[in-house]
Amino acid sequence: MKALGIGVPDDPRTAGEEDIVGARIGGRLVDLQTSLWEGGTIVPVRGTDPDALFLTRHTAAHVMAQAVKELFPEALLAIGPVIEDGFYYDIDVSRPFQPEDLDRIEKIMKRIVKEKHPVRRRRLDREEALGFFRDDRYKQELIRDLPEDAEITTYTQDTFTDLCRGPHAPHTGFIKAFKLLKVAGAYWRGDEKRQMLQRIYGTAWHSREELKAYLTRLEEAKKRDHRVLGRKLDLFSVVEEIGPGLILWHPRGALVRRILEDYWREAHDRGGYQIVYSPHVGRSTLWKTSGHLDFYKENMYPEMQLENQSYFVKPMNCPFHNHIYKARTRSYRDLPLRYAELGTVYRFERSGVLHGLLRVRGFTQDDAHIYCTEEQVKEEIRTVIRFSLEVLRRCGFEEFASYIATRPDEKYVGRPEEWELAEEALKEAATAEGLEFEVDEGGGAFYGPKIDLKIKDALGRAWQCSTIQFDFNLPERFGLEYIAEDGKPRRPYMIHRALLGSMERFFGCLVEHFAGAFPLWLAPEQVRVLTVTEKTVDYGREVARILREKGIRVGEDFGSDKIGKKIRNAETMKVPFMLILGERDREKSEVSVRKHGEGDLGAQTLEDFCRSFLAEV
């Protein structure tokens, strides 16, 4: 057995190869102590390769663990994986970590890094491992849960040894730049019934510059935070007296929403949908029929009693749409039927998960339910995916990821053939539309398979909005039928579809995607007219009137501030165009145009401005 022993500091190191951190053997990332146990090309991983970050971050997690152990010898270590941009370690300590503890831990980590301790790998058998970690119930549990044939290894640096699969950097000195970011509570193995552990998050990079760039990136993301921009741009608010997770749409936010909804309705009209409305509450019998009282009750607002009847606020729109379907006998000639609604629903979300507009308790779904025959399923799915992509692209999103979830192994309703057809339809449609998809085998809900579409925003973050789900449960429960060609009743296929997801969530996405600078067609205020002095107020009014007549959304700033201040205000509010009107402009019947983020575009006639504006919208 030969180890790749290049780069362990006290080993003879190959001249000029000091920056080798690890290697890939046939695609598998390993450290330099891995034995050559199978074939494949060995590709060294050098200091600045992306793979190197994985190794050093993993090692950084161990160094952090060692530092924690020095400060809190009684602490038990659970797991400490590498995550995107960094690492964390879950630790069981008697006293929760204070933010100040992070400084102390960091200090010790710096020492350990500076001392360049080699990281040594050791294989041991199960008994040895259980013995070694006899005082640590977490490690014991991990070892016991490892598969029979698993190779069990530990990694040691300095005085610290941890159970770990690896791989790691050759020595602690490979950690060039790191920072501990935050502490948080986390359940052991993510299970809320089990022990609450303390998690420390950290980040590690190849250099101080990269670390700094990362921290700057975090700052930038914070500036785009829809909650911050929502207040700055006066778009929406959430107030304590009204209740958590309940949104007030201010005029500017409401206007963006209305424009979006107008487009949505127009697109749905074109797309063969019929727009419907349904009430906000329904009798308990309805929710009994739909099964929500059996399967969804903990997410529903509690019962209301009136005149001896009980009602529930709706958490979903589907039962209502089913009743529209049932309002008369349907023929196969009527199908497909596509009902769409901007339906406001209320769901009880646990207080800890609420988040701005992204996770709320009251929201408006852009919901649709499609009823079709078996023969129509494939075409229908293809159409709905194409339609979804068209709408999302129009809203400014170009990149998508998709996930298909298939039939669970055990509990499910419907016939296996139905599931197969549906899954097939989803895969075919995704492929046909050029969507890359991952399949979550067995990950579907009990009532049907689905495809989720995620959009990627300007910072490359993925947001789940659209979902298209088959439902083999509700048609049964509501007894939905249509009369087929042979005169016999048949059960239709039912498909749930949310495209933007909810207006709240999608709007939050839009705000972050555009950093609050909405594209012209969505901007609540497209043009702001600014007067240089009050001598041009009349001219300003006239210009604003003309723009408004052309359907342009215009704001006015005719106050006594100096022009620099007015411009600053308009820039801060991210108004796409500013028309600056001084006496010079009035005399020549012109407007001085300034574009948000670009600056002065010079003077032109109002007609020219309108023409180019309307062309751009």
Add this chain to the structure above:
RNA sequence: GCCGAUGUAGCUCAGCGGCUAGAGCAACCGCCUUGUAAGCGGUAGGUCGUGGGUUCGAACCCCACCAUCGGCUCCA
């Protein structure tokens, strides 16, 4: 729900057991008549999240509650 942090004027924050709780921005009132990212002066604005407690005295210490923020398997 659970762990931690936070909650002071519309907003951003200072004050951390001892005088009538402060600043900047915003608002309002003046002055300035202004040309591409903050002109100057003044005025008003606060149950210090809510409720209890400790104390001669609480924004500050303790308890409970409410809300917000960061997290709560990317599995050794």
